[in-house]
Amino acid sequence: MLKCERIVKTFYDALEEGKILARRCSECGHIEYPPYLACNACGNLDTEWVELPEKVMCNQVLPVSAMFMDPDFKANVGDYAIAAIQPENAFEVGSVLLHVSPEEVDEIRAKLPAPVKPVIVQEDGYKNVHWELA
Amino acid sequence: MSYVKNVNPLKPYSRGVSIIGVGATPFMLTMDNKETRGLTHGELFGYAAIEAMRDAGITAKDVDMYVHGNAGPGWQEDMGTPNMHVANWFGMKAKPSVHHSEACGTGYVALEQAVSYVASGAYDIVLTGCCDFSYSIYKDNKHPSFMRKHCTDVQWNDIVINSQAKDYTMWQHCGGSLATEAWLDRYVVENKIEDKIEDVLMTLSKYSRENAARNPYSVNHTTYDDMAKMFKMESAEEFLRSKYNPKLGRYMHASHFEVRADGAAAAIVCPTEMAYKFTDRPVEVLGIGHSCLEQNTPALEKFATEAAYHNVRELTGLTGKDIDLFTTNDFFQQCQFLAPEECEYIPRGEGWQYVLDGRLQTTGDRPVNTHGGRCCYGHAHGTSGMHDLYETIMQMRGERGENQVQHPINYAMIRGFGGSQNVLCTILKNNAKEGK
Numbered sequence: 375m376l377k378c379e380r381i382v383k384t385f386y387d388a389l390e391e392g393k394i395l396a397r398r399c400s401e402c403g404h405i406e407y408p409p410y411l412a413c414n415a416c417g418n419l420d421t422e423w424v425e426l427p428e429k430v431m432c433n434q435v436l437p438v439s440a441m442f443m444d445p446d447f448k449a450n451v452g453d454y455a456i457a458a459i460q461p462e463n464a465f466e467v468g469s470v471l472l473h474v475s476p477e478e479v480d481e482i483r484a485k486l487p488a489p490v491k492p493v494i495v496q497e498d499g500y501k502n503v504h505w506e507l508a
Numbered sequence: 509m510s511y512v513k514n515v516n517p518l519k520p521y522s523r524g525v526s527i528i529g530v531g532a533t534p535f536m537l538t539m540d541n542k543e544t545r546g547l548t549h550g551e552l553f554g555y556a557a558i559e560a561m562r563d564a565g566i567t568a569k570d571v572d573m574y575v576h577g578n579a580g581p582g583w584q585e586d587m588g589t590p591n592m593h594v595a596n597w598f599g600m601k602a603k604p605s606v607h608h609s610e611a612c613g614t615g616y617v618a619l620e621q622a623v624s625y626v627a628s629g630a631y632d633i634v635l636t637g638c639c640d641f642s643y644s645i646y647k648d649n650k651h652p653s654f655m656r657k658h659c660t661d662v663q664w665n666d667i668v669i670n671s672q673a674k675d676y677t678m679w680q681h682c683g684g685s686l687a688t689e690a691w692l693d694r695y696v697v698e699n700k701i702e703d704k705i706e707d708v709l710m711t712l713s714k715y716s717r718e719n720a721a722r723n724p725y726s727v728n729h730t731t732y733d734d735m736a737k738m739f740k741m742e743s744a745e746e747f748l749r750s751k752y753n754p755k756l757g758r759y760m761h762a763s764h765f766e767v768r769a770d771g772a773a774a775a776i777v778c779p780t781e782m783a784y785k786f787t788d789r790p791v792e793v794l795g796i797g798h799s800c801l802e803q804n805t806p807a808l809e810k811f812a813t814e815a816a817y818h819n820v821r822e823l824t825g826l827t828g829k830d831i832d833l834f835t836t837n838d839f840f841q842q843c844q845f846l847a848p849e850e851c852e853y854i855p856r857g858e859g860w861q862y863v864l865d866g867r868l869q870t871t872g873d874r875p876v877n878t879h880g881g882r883c884c885y886g887h888a889h890g891t892s893g894m895h896d897l898y899e900t901i902m903q904m905r906g907e908r909g910e911n912q913v914q915h916p917i918n919y920a921m922i923r924g925f926g927g928s929q930n931v932l933c934t935i936l937k938n939n940a941k942e943g944k
Contacts, residue, residue, distance in 0.1 A: 385676075439760075442684030470680065
């Protein structure tokens with residue numbers, strides 16, 4: 375009988391313990407971050423749990439669009455910008471770069487791509503991963 | 509970064525498929541006009557479908573099955589099995605039908621669905637249509653559907669945010685901002701046009717609104733010059749750079765975002781070998797490239813366009829250079845030059861200059877979005893793709909009045925995009941008989 379492991383819950387549970395999990399393809403080594411079941415690089419159906427690689431780059435930074443500013447989130451984390459993040463051997467994903475005011479966006483953009491490190495943030499009833507410059 | 513190798517090659521259709529009829533309602537703000545207030549989803553879909561059947565010279569009896577599309581049956585109408593909400597309105601009782609919903613990509617998928625049904629050999633004549641009430645949503649479940657209410661901007665923003673994937677994406681707090689400007693930002697950096705992009709975007713707004721103002725199917729019938737006069741300003745440029753057009757991101761102003769509307773459109777497709785039985789002006793669907801990327805992929809619209817275009821180019825042997833008219837989803841207005849570039853309709857890195865030189869305008873040599881586009885003509889989410897098809901077919905027939913392009917259209921491309929998912933590149937061939 376098919377066993378259905380809880381991937382999403384495992385990811386969020388691990389954050390409670392300070393760990394950031396991903397899945398690695400057993401065939402090509404591609405990292406699925408955030409974790410999914412199968413490999414989106416080669417199509418292999420088997421992946422396994424690993425901790426997120428230490429090397430993560432920020433490739434793009436943009437100010438938050440006025441249309442999509444989340445006041446509750448800003449009240450929780452302070453200034454932030456929109457970012458494209460890429461862990462080693464993984465695809466680029468969207469996220470946010472913490473502690474960046476709109477005035478600081480240009481200065482950071484001039485340094486891209488730049489290494490970043492994860493910050494585990496308490497949100498409304500769960501922990502989440504965001505980023506800051508390393 | 510590229511996802512082209514993730515998308516398997518397209519295969520040729522088992523039999524050719526052509527469009528023999530189209531119909532569309534104008535885009536409307538139904539709640540705001542006493543003549544349209546109270547129109548319902550079934551009525552609008554029905555009017556568009558009946559016009560498409562009349563255009564094809566058929567009746568409901570001839571239709572083998574139909575496809576119904578809508579961007580958001582939950583938030584617009586609270587519909588279950590939405591195809592059943594329209595069936596009785598245009599003579600389809602007991603006929604097979606399906607519903608599909610791919611947000612703003614719905615109208616493009618609508619054509620692909622119908623073409624696939626006919627190409628399979630299972631059905632000969634398929635009606636495909638879309639209807640969206642993006643501006644005037646259902647009131648509640650205690651009243652008939654003619655009683656409606658405005659969908660406010662706040663409600664709409666909540667819908668956009670809250671409809672993202674809820675495993676991880678929605679909680680990244682970035683999907684909307686990334687979708688709107690990530691592609692444009694990469695383009696600006698790559699082409700070193702930081703000092704020019706404001707002029708490019710304002711030029712785009714000005715002439716797109718002029719296209720819309722000339723289009724009787726549009727929700728906007730005033731130009732930005734008219735708006736300037738209303739506010740006692742000298743010119744459209746002054747208005748567009750004023751506080752009435754605030755900057756909302758790094759590059760984009762309010763004028764570069766969609767204008768929500770209500771409306772419907774439909775098309776009839778049949779095997780190419782049968783098309784001349786119904787019309788002297790069939791348009792053949794040569795291929796539809798299709799790629800989807802989830803919202804948490806930065807610049808997803810660029811990468812999905814690249815993959816969808818790659819596939820349709822490989823299938824048809826045609827490139828953007830062979831295309832005579834380009835129509836594209838532009839609920840972020842810059843897609844009027846980003847998408848044609850990605851699809852080789854205009855040279856890479858020169859789209860911004862084409863805008864400034866007026867070459868993408870209706871009177872230009874490489875026209876794009878002759879109807880005025882989502883930010884001016886209007887945007888009834890899932891239906892807009894079907895309106896792009898309607899505009900393209902009318903242009904191919906030479907029936908677009910003041911917005912008619914100046915050259916013959918043998919091939920057209922429609923580049924569709926939905927909110928963070930489906931991108932489709934459709935190539936159409938004009939098979940009109942000589943002199944038609």
